[in-house]
Amino acid sequence: MSENRVSIRSRLDQAGLWLSGLCLLHCLAGIGLIWVLGLGSHVLLDPDWHRYGLALAMIIAGIAIGWGAIKHRRAMPFVIAMTGLTFMGGALAVPHGPKEIVLTVIGVSLVAIGHFLNMRANHLNRLR
Numbered sequence: 001m002s003e004n005r006v007s008i009r010s011r012l013d014q015a016g017l018w019l020s021g022l023c024l025l026h027c028l029a030g031i032g033l034i035w036v037l038g039l040g041s042h043v044l045l046d047p048d049w050h051r052y053g054l055a056l057a058m059i060i061a062g063i064a065i066g067w068g069a070i071k072h073r074r075a076m077p078f079v080i081a082m083t084g085l086t087f088m089g090g091a092l093a094v095p096h097g098p099k100e101i102v103l104t105v106i107g108v109s110l111v112a113i114g115h116f117l118n119m120r121a122n123h124l125n126r127l128r
Contacts, residue, residue: 009071009122012064013115019060020112023053027104047092050104054088061085061111068118072125081114 026049061081069078087107091100 009067013119016060016115017112020108023108050092065114065118068122072121074121077114077118081111084110
């Protein structure tokens with residue numbers, strides 16, 4: 001049973017890392033397509049993408065990293081990920097443009113780092 005829980009936590013952290021990567025790809029591809037081709041701005045810059053992405057990130061990070069912090073008793077992954085979610089939320093409060101992109105990229109990167117550190121702490125905890 002305990003091994004099953006570990007694999008669920010690990011899968012959630014992996015999903016969080018994938019989502020962070022997809023978010024970064026979305027940001028960079030959106031900038032590139034709009035800048036180079038002038039295409040897709042109505043779809044790629046739709047604020048709903050960011051709202052849904054933040055909601056999904058909050059759910060996955062909250063479960064995976066919160067659960068991990070309870071198990072391995074390390075606060076750093078939680079603090080880093082929550083700081084990242086705060087940056088992502090801040091990106092929703094500014095108009096579309098460079099500030100939003102910078103806040104989103106910083107936030108997504110911090111959430112990814114939090115997931116990575118959580119996976120590492122869970123692995124080290126299993127070795128004990």
